[in-house]
Amino acid sequence: MVGALHRALHHAEAYLGSLEERPVGQPVDLDELRSRLSIELGNEGVEAERVIDELVAATEGAHLGSAGGRFFAWVVGGALPAALAADWLAAAWDQNAALYASGPAAAVVEEVAGSWLKDLFGLPPEASFAFTTGCQMAHFTGLAAARHAVLRRVGWDVNELGLFGAPPIRVLASSERHPSVDRALRYLGLGNKDIVPLRTNDEGCVAAAALEDELVPADIPTIVVLDAADLNIAAFDPFAELIPIAGKAGAWVHVDGAFGLFARASEAKARHLRGVEMADSWAVDGHKWLNVPYDCGIAFVRDRDTHRAAMSVEASYLVATKTARDQMDWNPEWSRRARGFAVYAALRELGRDGLRELVDRTCEQARNLVDGMGALEGAEVLWRPRLNQGLIRFLDPRPGAKPCDHDARTDAVIEAINATGEAFVGGTTWRGMRAMRISVVNWQTSDRDVERSIAAAASALGSCR
Numbered sequence: 180m181v182g183a184l185h186r187a188l189h190h191a192e193a194y195l196g197s198l199e200e201r202p203v204g205q206p207v208d209l210d211e212l213r214s215r216l217s218i219e220l221g222n223e224g225v226e227a228e229r230v231i232d233e234l235v236a237a238t239e240g241a242h243l244g245s246a247g248g249r250f251f252a253w254v255v256g257g258a259l260p261a262a263l264a265a266d267w268l269a270a271a272w273d274q275n276a277a278l279y280a281s282g283p284a285a286a287v288v289e290e291v292a293g294s295w296l297k298d299l300f301g302l303p304p305e306a307s308f309a310f311t312t313g314c315q316m317a318h319f320t321g322l323a324a325a326r327h328a329v330l331r332r333v334g335w336d337v338n339e340l341g342l343f344g345a346p347p348i349r350v351l352a353s354s355e356r357h358p359s360v361d362r363a364l365r366y367l368g369l370g371n372k373d374i375v376p377l378r379t380n381d382e383g384c385v386a387a388a389a390l391e392d393e394l395v396p397a398d399i400p401t402i403v404v405l406d407a408a409d410l411n412i413a414a415f416d417p418f419a420e421l422i423p424i425a426g427k428a429g430a431w432v433h434v435d436g437a438f439g440l441f442a443r444a445s446e447a448k449a450r451h452l453r454g455v456e457m458a459d460s461w462a463v464d465g466h467k468w469l470n471v472p473y474d475c476g477i478a479f480v481r482d483r484d485t486h487r488a489a490m491s492v493e494a495s496y497l498v499a500t501k502t503a504r505d506q507m508d509w510n511p512e513w514s515r516r517a518r519g520f521a522v523y524a525a526l527r528e529l530g531r532d533g534l535r536e537l538v539d540r541t542c543e544q545a546r547n548l549v550d551g552m553g554a555l556e557g558a559e560v561l562w563r564p565r566l567n568q569g570l571i572r573f574l575d576p577r578p579g580a581k582p583c584d585h586d587a588r589t590d591a592v593i594e595a596i597n598a599t600g601e602a603f604v605g606g607t608t609w610r611g612m613r614a615m616r617i618s619v620v621n622w623q624t625s626d627r628d629v630e631r632s633i634a635a636a637a638s639a640l641g642s643c644r
C-alpha cells in the first residue's frame with residue numbers, strides 16, 4: 180500500500196519540479212497515446228507500484244501544463260501545496276462525505292470552510308451552501324432551489340408534482356452567460372425556449388433597461404441569472420441596480436460567480452461586486468482562483484429551507500445526526516469525495532492577506548501580459564483586463580485583408596504561441612471576432628512567467644508571417 184504512495188509522491192515531485200522546463204502544451208499523438216494505454220487487461224492483477232510507474236510512463240508528455248504558471252487558456256487555476264496535499268489525504272482517508280455519520284471530520288471541515296467562504300465573499304451569514312464538483316453543478320444546485328421557490332410561489336410543489344404540467348418558468352439571463360447555466364437549466368427540465376437572453380451594453384453588462392424590458396408581471400415564475408464576471412472580459416453586471424428590480428418583480432436572482440466572486444478579496448476590485456449579496460443564490464468555483472485541485476465548486480443559497488427542500492431526501496438506512504450538518508441535505512450527489520478538505524487547506528494556507536495578494540497579483544499579471552502581447556506588431560487589444568481576463572486579436576497585414584483574414588491570423592498566432600511550449604493561451608469569439616483570450620488565476624504565475632510568455636508570443640509572431 181505505502182509503496183505505491185511513495186511512487187506517487189516521487190512522480191508528483193518529479194512532475195511538479197519540472198514544470199518550468201516542460202513544454203506547457205505538448206503535441207500529443209493520439210494514436211500513440213492510445214496504443215500506450217490500451218494494453219490488454221490481464222486476468223492477473225499487477226503489483227501496485229508497477230501500476231503507478233507504468234501509468235506515469237504511458238502518460239508521459241500527454242499532460243497539459245495547466246498546473247504551472249504559463250498557462251493562460253480558459254480560467255483554470257493550479258493547486259496550492261496545502262490544497263494538493265489535503266486532497267491526497269482526502270483520498271487516503273477515503274471518507275464518504277454524504278453524511279456526518281459517514282465521515283465526521285469531512286462534514287465539519289466542510290461546515291467551517293463554507294462559513295469562511297461566505298464571510299470572504301460577503302454573503303449573508305444565514306445562507307446555506309453545498310460543495311459540488313464544479314461551477315456547473317453549483318449552478319444546478321442554486322437553480323434547483325430557484326425552480327423550487329418560483330414554482331412554490333404559484334402553488335406548484337415540484338417535488339410532489341414534477342415539471343410536466345407545471346406553470347412555465349421564464350429564465351432571464353445575460354447574453355454573455357456561460358453555457359453551463361443553460362446546461363444546468365436543461366438538467367432541471369428547462370430548455371432553450373425558456374431562456375430569454377438579456378442584451379449587454381458596451382461594457383458587457385446587463386443594464387437596468389435591458390432587464391426591465393423583459394420582466395413581466397410577478398405571477399409568472401421568473402429566474403434572473405447575472406454574471407459576476409463573464410467568461411471573456413470578466414464583466415460584472417450592476418447588481419445593486421438589477422437585483423432590486425428583479426426582486427420587485429418577484430424573481431429569483433442567481434449569480435454566476437465562478438471566478439468573479441473572488442474579486443471580493445481585493446480592496447481594489449471588490450467594488451465590482453457591490454450589491455451581489457442581495458441575490459438569492461450564487462455559484463462559485465474552487466478549482467479556479469482558489470487553486471484547489473479539480474472537482475470543486477460551491478453553491479450558496481440565501482433561503483436555506485428552500486435549498487434543503489430542493490436537495491434533501493430520506494431513506495430508511497441513512498443515519499441523520501440532528502446536531503450535525505449532513506452534506507446530502509444540500510448536495511445533488513449521494514456518495515461523494517470529501518472535497519472540503521482541500522478548500523479548508525487552501526484557505527488556511529493563503530489566509531485573507533494571501534487571497535487578496537493572489538487576486539491583485541494575478542490581475543496585474545493579466546494586464547501586463549495583455550499590454551506586452553498587445554504591443555507586438557499587428558496585435559490589437561480588444562479588452563484590457565479590468566480583472567484577470569483580456570482579449571487580443573492579430574491583424575492580417577495584407578492590404579485589403581477582411582475580418583475573416585484577421586480571424587484566421589488570430590487563430591494561427593494562438594496556435595503558434597502554443598506550439599512554442601513556452602506559454603499556452605486560448606481562443607474565443609467575442610462580438611463576432613476571433614480573439615486570443617488571456618486569463619490569469621494560477622498561484623504559480625510569476626512575473627518572469629509573464630516576461631517569458633510575452634517573449635514566446637513575439638517569437639511565435641515572427642514564425643507566423
Ligand SMILES: Cc1ncc(COP(=O)(O)O)c(C=O)c1O
Pocket residue numbers: 253254312313314315316357359408409410435437438464476
Ligand atoms: C463564468 C463561468 N461559469 C461557469 C463555469 C463552469 O465551471 P466548471 O467548469 O467548474 O463547471 C466556468 C468555467 O470556465 C466559467 O468561466
